[in-house]
Amino acid sequence: MVNKHESFDSRLGFILASAGSAIGLGALWEFPYMTGQAGGGAFFITFLICTFFVGLPILLSEYIIGRSTQKDAIRAFKHYSSKKPWHIVGRWGIVGSIILLSFYSVVGGWIIIYLFKTVSRKLGNLSGNQFGMLFENTSANPFLVLGAQIIFLLITILVVARGIRQGIEKASKLLMPTLLILLIIVMINSLLLDGAGKGVSYFLSFNFSELTAESILIALGQSFFLLSVGFSNQITYSSYLSKKESLVKSATTVVIMNILVALLGGLSIFPAVFSYNIEPEVGPGLLFIALPAALNQMPFGTLFLILFLLLFLFAALTSAFPLLEVVVAAMTKDNSAKRKKWAWKIGIIIFIVGIPSALSFGPLGNMKVFGYTIFDSANYLVSSIMLPIGALFIALFIHFKIPKETLAREFTSGLSNGKKLFVAWLFIIKYVAPIAILLAFLHVAGVFSIFNL
Secondary structure (H helix, E strand, O other), X not given: OOOOOOOOOOHHHHHHHHHHHHOOHHHHHOHHHHHHHOOEHHHHHHHHHHHHHXXXXXXXXXXXXXXXXXXXXXXXXXXXXXXXXXXXXXXXXXXHHHHHHHHHHHHHHHHHHHHHHHHOOOOOOOOOOHHHHHHHHHHOOHHHHHHHHHHHHHHHHHHHXXXXXXXHHHHHHXXXXXXXXXXXXXXXXXXXXXXXXXXXXXXXXXXXHHOOHHHHHHHHHHHHHHXXXXXXXXXXXXXXXXXXXXXXXXXXXXXXXXXXXXXXXXHHHHHHHHHOOOOOOOOHHXXXXXXXXXXXXXXXXXXXXXXXXHHHHHHHHHHHHHHHHHHHHHHHOOOHHHHHHHHHHXXXXXXXXXXXXXXXXXXXXXXEEOOEEHHXXXXXXHHHHHHHHHHHHHHHHHHHHOOHHHHHHHHHOOOOOOHHHHHHHHHHHHHHHHHHHHHHHHHHOOHHHHOOO
């Protein structure tokens, strides 16, 4: 049986929603930059291997936990281990989702601000360093960033409050195809620019000298983080999926879509940036400084900047929906009558939690946590500590708590011959994935550098 009150209307709706949850800002502004810096095509191939042998198995694990129990993140873990504290893994994901959305919504607000500025043609007369100054002034304006953050969260709340079919599925069916179409249009335009080859070469030329043990661990971390596994978002989404659908096919499709968006993103961004001799940056600097500076010099630059901003906004929204949904689902416990109330309550809490991050570029700019701004500290806590720990315990939960018969049934459902794949997946999830996650976590935490490894 599917959930009493909620379910996806179709496999396509589930795939688009699940892919949207994984395709976030990192796939567009961090992964391409890391690829260019760490060996180009050699790094990309390494990333693909890590994604299919670590990221995909963990994603499948979340799918199996969610679909087999048809419950929210907390109750799904309790279902298989009512007398053990495994439910903490679900609660860990809920806390992580709140923290992540609290600063993610700040970035979503920045995109809305820049979208408004671009449409109103307030960027047309700027040049060079003025784009850097504009971003500093914009992100430091407390009333502007808080107001835009509220707008971003309002959109997220309104969609989630409408439920799975009428809210998240409908929004995903609109936003995800539009995102892909916009990305292809922007990529074609970027590749036709004079000097675009420099950007393509930066992004995908094979430089095996840069492919070190450290870059392999970075590729592993990127494959893991880009799929957003570890916070039980996919457990919640898959709990709404019909028992007839193949989890393996769905997960593989989601992974391929995520890789495709990351690839198209790099081929869209770097040709444009390098064509106008703008130094590429990672993170917010790429979207709010480097890209506007480059696009401002090209014909119809305003139009293409609007398309870029819409791309990033859609990616941010489709990632925000599951972050709110995982919390709302845990609070409502399948009671759809409480959905709207809890969506608003949690949304308000997330806004309050996010206020320090929003103000960390202005009034709270001098407040540091371990040398980082509040915004950067929240980002580091989530991506470098909480996500890998969550994913590690999900893999261990699969190994120790779920009966092998259940795993086999869920894994092979919808597959004509999935027994060999199941054996391979089970081996990876028991042995390979935990070791790989632990290595990536230790690398990000800087443990290896302490011992000069």
